């Protein structure tokens with residue numbers, strides 16, 4: 001064994017360039033390959049059911065890029081796999097730096113990252129679901145009005161916060177709070193085109209409306225005070241009035257109000273292998289918060 005090691009050592013000492021080439025080869029080719037092999041397992045049939053995917057992590061720097069992208073779902077789908085849902089600090093830094101140094105950030109990154117993933121068997125289904133969440137988004141769900149500039153809203157990332165009505169559970173959406181705590185004055189509009197799938201009372205959601213967007217994601221608007229004249233099965237366009245913000249819900253008795261302040265609860269759901277999976281709607285709201293419909297009060 002000692003003889004083998006010393007022959008190995010002398011071999012490299014006599015020819016240092018061999019050692020140098022080996023190091024260059026290892027760093028340049030093998031490390032990226034090994035790092036990809038380690039990340040490859042991230043993409044599997046249950047990726048979209050993982051807590052990491054469902055939390056939809058989006059770094060602040062990405063919002064302007066997503067806002068100008070034709071295909072934000074594809075961009076984010078790649079970003080999440082490349083950065084391990086933002087848990088890999090080195091990959092995250094590399095990705096964000098590459099965005100800052102490119103004239104065409106979206107095209108550049110997609111071109112760079114997609115070849116890593118597109119031939120894997122679970123890529124197409126994963127991409128379809130990323131696009132379902134992101135590519136149909138058009139408007140923020142609460143309209144503003146220049147007639148009533150005091151009617152503003154605020155929201156924070158309350159995804160998975162604890163809720164206690166009906167037993168301990170996790171918050172599966174985001175609450176958009178009204179600055180004026182008065183039911184029936186804030187117009188709620190559809191964020192996407194789609195078909196009305198559910199309309200009516202739910203114990204938790206009160207008067208709710210559920211819209212299936214063209215890409216297959218289900219957008220759930222809850223606690224409404226009243227509805228626009230709409231029926232189940234009807235098609236809506238992004239920006240169409242759905243009803244008015246309220247405080248209905250948290251009761252088996254239809255029409256109950258006042259159990260919490262006036263707000264809109266917005267949830268986004270996917271159907272994965274026949275199961276309903278909720279995803280964090282906070283980043284989708286952040287993306288659309290600059291795209292508000294202007295309402296006119298008559």
Ligand SMILES: [Zn+2]
Nearest residue numbers: 173174175265
């Ligand atoms: Zn809520």
